[in-house]
Amino acid sequence: MIPEIGHFALILSLGFAIVQCILPLVGAHKNQAQWMAVGSPASYGQFLFITLAFGILTYSFITSDFSVLYVASNSNTELPLMYRISAVWGAHEGSLLFWAWILSGWTVAVAMFSRSLPRVMRARVIGVMGFISIGFLLFMLLTSNPFERLFQVVANGRDLNPLLQDFGLALHPPLLYMGYVGFSVVFSFAIAALLGGQLDAAWARWSRPWTTIAWAFLTLGIGLGSWWAYYELGWGGWWFWDPVENSSFMPWLVGTALIHSLAVSEKRGAFKAWTVLLAIFTFSLSLLGTFLVRSGILVSVHSFAADPARGTYILGFLAIVIGGSLGLYAWRGPTTRGGGEFKLVSRETLLLVMNILLVNAAFTVLLGTMFPLIMDALGLGKISVGPPYFETVFVPLMLPIVLLLGVLPHVRWKSDDPKVVAQRLWWVLVLSTFFAAALLWIAVGQASVMSLLGVTLGIWVVFTTLKGVWLRLADRQHKWFALTHLPRSFVGMTLAHAGLGVLVIGVVFASSFSVEKDLRMVIGDETRLAGYDFRLLGMSAGKGPNYTTEIGTVEVRQDGKLMTTLYPEKRSYNRSENPMTEAAIEAGLFHDLYIALGESLGEVDGKKSWSMRVHYKPFIRWLWIGVLMMFFGGLIAVTDRRYRLMARHRQEAQSTSAAQEGVA
Amino acid sequence: MKAKRKQRLMFVLFLISGIAIAAVLALTAFQDNMLYFYKPSEVLAGEAPRNRAFRIGGIVVKDSVKRQQGDLRVQFTLTDYVKNIPVFYDGILPDLFREEQGIIALGRLNSEGLFIAEEVLAKHDENYMPPEVAEMLNQNKKLTREQSKL
Numbered sequence: 001m002i003p004e005i006g007h008f009a010l011i012l013s014l015g016f017a018i019v020q021c022i023l024p025l026v027g028a029h030k031n032q033a034q035w036m037a038v039g040s041p042a043s044y045g046q047f048l049f050i051t052l053a054f055g056i057l058t059y060s061f062i063t064s065d066f067s068v069l070y071v072a073s074n075s076n077t078e079l080p081l082m083y084r085i086s087a088v089w090g091a092h093e094g095s096l097l098f099w100a101w102i103l104s105g106w107t108v109a110v111a112m113f114s115r116s117l118p119r120v121m122r123a124r125v126i127g128v129m130g131f132i133s134i135g136f137l138l139f140m141l142l143t144s145n146p147f148e149r150l151f152q153v154v155a156n157g158r159d160l161n162p163l164l165q166d167f168g169l170a171l172h173p174p175l176l177y178m179g180y181v182g183f184s185v186v187f188s189f190a191i192a193a194l195l196g197g198q199l200d201a202a203w204a205r206w207s208r209p210w211t212t213i214a215w216a217f218l219t220l221g222i223g224l225g226s227w228w229a230y231y232e233l234g235w236g237g238w239w240f241w242d243p244v245e246n247s248s249f250m251p252w253l254v255g256t257a258l259i260h261s262l263a264v265s266e267k268r269g270a271f272k273a274w275t276v277l278l279a280i281f282t283f284s285l286s287l288l289g290t291f292l293v294r295s296g297i298l299v300s301v302h303s304f305a306a307d308p309a310r311g312t313y314i315l316g317f318l319a320i321v322i323g324g325s326l327g328l329y330a331w332r333g334p335t336t337r338g339g340g341e342f343k344l345v346s347r348e349t350l351l352l353v354m355n356i357l358l359v360n361a362a363f364t365v366l367l368g369t370m371f372p373l374i375m376d377a378l379g380l381g382k383i384s385v386g387p388p389y390f391e392t393v394f395v396p397l398m399l400p401i402v403l404l405l406g407v408l409p410h411v412r413w414k415s416d417d418p419k420v421v422a423q424r425l426w427w428v429l430v431l432s433t434f435f436a437a438a439l440l441w442i443a444v445g446q447a448s449v450m451s452l453l454g455v456t457l458g459i460w461v462v463f464t465t466l467k468g469v470w471l472r473l474a475d476r477q478h479k480w481f482a483l484t485h486l487p488r489s490f491v492g493m494t495l496a497h498a499g500l501g502v503l504v505i506g507v508v509f510a511s512s513f514s515v516e517k518d519l520r521m522v523i524g525d526e527t528r529l530a531g532y533d534f535r536l537l538g539m540s541a542g543k544g545p546n547y548t549t550e551i552g553t554v555e556v557r558q559d560g561k562l563m564t565t566l567y568p569e570k571r572s573y574n575r576s577e578n579p580m581t582e583a584a585i586e587a588g589l590f591h592d593l594y595i596a597l598g599e600s601l602g603e604v605d606g607k608k609s610w611s612m613r614v615h616y617k618p619f620i621r622w623l624w625i626g627v628l629m630m631f632f633g634g635l636i637a638v639t640d641r642r643y644r645l646m647a648r649h650r651q652e653a654q655s656t657s658a659a660q661e662g663v664a
Numbered sequence: 665m666k667a668k669r670k671q672r673l674m675f676v677l678f679l680i681s682g683i684a685i686a687a688v689l690a691l692t693a694f695q696d697n698m699l700y701f702y703k704p705s706e707v708l709a710g711e712a713p714r715n716r717a718f719r720i721g722g723i724v725v726k727d728s729v730k731r732q733q734g735d736l737r738v739q740f741t742l743t744d745y746v747k748n749i750p751v752f753y754d755g756i757l758p759d760l761f762r763e764e765q766g767i768i769a770l771g772r773l774n775s776e777g778l779f780i781a782e783e784v785l786a787k788h789d790e791n792y793m794p795p796e797v798a799e800m801l802n803q804n805k806k807l808t809r810e811q812s813k814l
Contacts, residue, residue, distance in 0.1 A: 344674065393690045581759055596756075
């Protein structure tokens with residue numbers, strides 16, 4: 001009975017979504033105040049019922065109600081409670097419900113925090129978000145109902161994929177979805193602005209904090225995914241250019257371009273049309289990413305054949321959203337006049353170049369990800385594109401982006417003199433090169449042209465960012481006071497930019513100087529890697545809630561001194577019989593030691609032996625430290641006083657005059 | 665005014681050349697790193713390239729996995745139920761590698777025409793079947809069915 005209530009709640013929320021979409025949009029068109037006013041309460045109703053549906057699905061998982069097909073396929077009575085809950089979004093149907101739930105949550109937030117927006121604008125934004133919601137709810141109800149019953153109730157479920165039984169991966173999808181769905185806000189603002197023909201700086205200002213939050217969550221989500229892949233997959237890699245990863249990386253690249261373009265639109269009134277286009281691209285790629293990963297298209301294009309309804313629906317929905325918004329852009333976009341003038345050498349131009357490079361990078365990733373799928377769908381043969389493609393194409397595009405990132409904050413808006421810019425910055429570049437060489441020499445004692453270039457660029461970003469802070473303080477009397485009272489948006493930007501520098505340093509070190517060794521070990525064997533001696537002391541058996549495990553004990557010594565003891569595991573999950581490698585990692589700020597236990601290789605001369613993989617990974621933690629800095633940078637920027645003041649000013653302005661103007 | 669136009673022209677030229685360079689880079693890299701998929705019977709028929717890497721997929725034949733004593737070298741046989749081909753690999757096999765299961769190996773043919781794998785992939789999928797292998801087996805099944813009808 002309870003799952004049926006969930007199903008019914010889902011249908012009701014669709015009803016609310018339809019009201020939330022149609023009435024405000026039509027009302028905005030006809031200038032009917034009452035119709036427009038329906039938007040917010042409808043969004044609250046939608047949120048209420050999706051929350052009910054989501055709660056019921058979670059309840060079914062907690063109580064292990066295996067009469068629900070989705071629960072039976074993704075849970076098991078032995079599964080720990082935490083993973084029974086995270087299993088709710090562990091597969092296709094539930095993750096769609098989760099997506100729709102977050103979307104309705106964001107809509108409620110927009111409805112609540114945008115009271116000061118012009119009424120028509122607000123109605124349109126909520127209407128467009130309602131439209132997206134209809135798309136998802138209909139998809140669920142027509143093709144992927146999470147509450148579908150199983151008529152022959154099974155005694156126990158199939159268990160959650162062992163790879164997903166992990167804390168990192170329990171959190172990874174929610175964060176990614178916060179990002180994906182968050183971009184729907186700026187998308188809706190862009191569509192609303194196009195519908196109203198009002199592409200002024202105001203819409204950029206309104207949508208900026210939303211976009212920055214979405215970007216911050218997406219950043220953290222991708223970072224968490226990479227961290228998970230590193231410790232869970234047992235291969236010591238942190239980025240595989242796997243289609244699944246790429247589909248979250250593409251919206252990130254375009255979204256990064258978007259938040260910068262929004263800044264220009266807000267501050268200088270330029271690039272407005274370009275910003276709208278980026279908003280459309282970012283959200284379209286987010287949609288593409290969601291569907292690619294969860295619908296099984298990536299596992300096989302032929303799952304389209306298995307369930308043609310899903311594939312057709314997805315293609316149709318994508319076509320309507322992308323085609324419709326681009327069509328609207330073509331129709332309305334060009335009529336909006338570009339604002340602020342700028343010269344060839346100016347911050348605007350450089351930002352535009354950086355934007356184009358970012359979009360280019362996203363496009364090359366898209367090509368590598370989608371081309372094999374298209375070839376396969378057309379029956380032109382099965383191909384795949386390996387990491388070398390992405391590396392050859394991506395790195396040359398990233399180098400100028402990182403270089404520009406250092407230059408940009410030191411170039412003036414409107415116009416600047418390249419010679420003066422060079423004068424301001426040449427010594428920073430020299431200093432960065434010197435520090436990079438020193439760091440390479442101390443940390444690894446070797447260097448190549450590429451690694452020197454990479455580390456120099458990473459340090460360059462950090463130094464130029466710090467110089468930006470110094471410039472803000474230089475003419476202030478009370479430096480400490482000024483430092484602690486910098487505007488939050490500036491602090492956020494500084495932190496995020498420095499974070500990217502730190503990340504670049506981590507990437508260069510980890511990809512250039514990691515050492516690894518695969519070997520066969522019997523108990524008592526010793527091996528040497530990067531100055532550390534690893535000795536396999538013994539193996540023992542263990543048992544977890546839903547798995548059995550073999551645990552190796554490995555002593556790590558440096559110059560004979562015991563550094564640490566590591567316990568790599570090989571688990572075997574009861575239900576699915578899937579073996580899983582649990583790597584043992586000694587994490588450090590400057591290097592990680594990483595041991596993964598391979599398979600048992602049988603006996604040699606009466607001694608059992610195992611295959612092992614031992615890694616030495618310098619600076620790998622810097623990658624995720626950089627990601628965290630970028631995430632917190634984004635969050636801090638959003639709390640800027642300006643946004644809070646803006647809301648208050650606008651309310652005052654509205655109460656004193658009926659004229660609705662963008663706030664200057 | 666004239667200077668401004670010149671500036672704009674410069675900018676546009678700069679953009680176009682940038683995009684052109686990126687496109688050329690992307691397409692060459694794409695060409696070089698495209699990996700084709702072959703069935704064991706196609707490789708044995710000599711259809712696979714001699715001097716570049718490709719992917720091969722099939723089912724690991726039962727009892728065909730042979731290990732070298734003392735190191736990590738391993739040899740196994742892949743089948744598409746039409747022909748069998750031996751695969752040589754030096755390294756750790758993935759968690760989900762098992763006999764009688766579908767896997768994909770990435771590698772190239774050596775001078776003696778033997779397939780040396782650089783990487784062995786087993787899908788993390790409940791059906792243990794990489795899509796390429798699944799489809800290949802389906803095709804073969806259809807073929808045998810049609811042949812038996814004739």
